[in-house]
Amino acid sequence: MIYRELRRTDVQQISHEMQLNFGQELSLKGWDPAHFEEIFERSFGFPAGWVLAILRAVRRPPVHLFVAEEGGKVVGTTFLFLQRTHGYIGAVMTDPGFRGKGIASELLSRAERACARRGRRWAVLDVLTDNHVARQLYVKRGYRPLRVQHWLSKPLAQRREAFRTAGPEIRAMEKADLDQLLDLYSAQQPPEVREILAPERGLLSPPRYLQSLMSATSAAWCTGALGNPSGYARATFTTPREAGNLGAPLFADRASAVEKEELLETALGWLAASGASSVVCEVPAYQGAVLQMLQDTGFEERWTMDTLALEVNGR
Ligand SMILES: CC(C)(COP(=O)(O)OP(=O)(O)OC[C@H]1O[C@@H](n2cnc3c(N)ncnc32)[C@H](O)[C@@H]1OP(=O)(O)O)[C@@H](O)C(=O)NCCC(=O)NCCS
Structure with a gap:
């Protein structure tokens, strides 16, 4: 298993994994894979991509995008978005064929360490109340409930x-x-x-x-x-x-x-x-x-x- 930062060429695989893993949420929001891929491409182009590249060069990127790769295929992701007081963790997913092997745990560790390294005291994430598997993973790592949000x-x-x-x-x-x-x-x-x-x-x-x-x-x-x-x-x-x-x-x-x-x-x-x-x-x-x-x-x-x-x- 290779753990690395996300690359531009990963976009289609990530888009596919998102649909596979987050069907329920994405259908409510009217997920449009073409739009997602467009945003993704833009974030590597001008001007957003250039700004991100400069921030990366001075070691202050606002996001860290971690992926797990096996045999040339992206099989897990975890993204960290740095806010002023905390790091927000999202897109935690492991391909169904690769679950239960510690991939999400490893990606989360990397995101949490990056969060601490960048001087944020807290890592924060959202999980559907009935997503018991993911919840168990977070609780085991020490995450504690902060608030409940209703989606209407x-x-x-x-x-x-x-x-x-x-x-x-x-x-x-x-x-x-x-x-x-x-x-x-x-x-x-x-x-x-x-x-x-x-x-x-x-x-x-x-x-x-x-x-x-x-x-x-x-x-x-x-x-x-x-x-x-x-x-x-x-x-x-x-x-x-x-x-x-x-x-x-x-x-x-x-x-x-x-x-x-x-x-x-x-x-x-x-x-x-x-x-x-x-x-x-x-x-x-x-x-x-x-x-x-x-x-x-x-x-x-x-x-x-x-x-x-x-x-x-x-x-
Ligand atoms: C939640 C998810 C990311 C876990 O990924 P994973 O790579 O299988 O997780 P790990 O192998 O690191 O497992 C870590 C812990 O998660 C929990 N876990 C994982 N699979 C589980 C299962 N099938 N049943 C119960 N608990 C499970 C366990 O606590 C496990 O710890 P253990 O191995 O010491 O028992 C994965 O199931 C997934 O992608 N689900 C769909 C997308 C999703 O719901 N993402 C979370 C959004 S908030």
């Missing part, structure tokens, strides 16, 4: 008319709103979650280069005074074949029921006008009121996912 979805009716905001008080989110929104975001997090998943501006306002890498378009709206928003919603659209994404909305205590409804309606209207035929939204269990609101407006829960965390200091 809803079909969207196609709209012919041009997009308009759902009420006069809805306005575009501006940079001046970000500090207050981050405060709102962290105030809703339980302290143990806040310590590990400290909110970052990129969560509320994804960087342009990332959006262009994903060929995503995104829009965000607020209610309330500029710089002192009382509500926030974001929608992201990639291709008509994939489901649109609603970022879990944020509301201050003073937000009225009408404001909340109109923000939600605006985000969904924008997605429908963009051509999305369905929408998905992940909501942490501690945002109970948002969860209830989405369910009241026709969103259905598809599954729950557990976020687990491991302290990687000293690995």
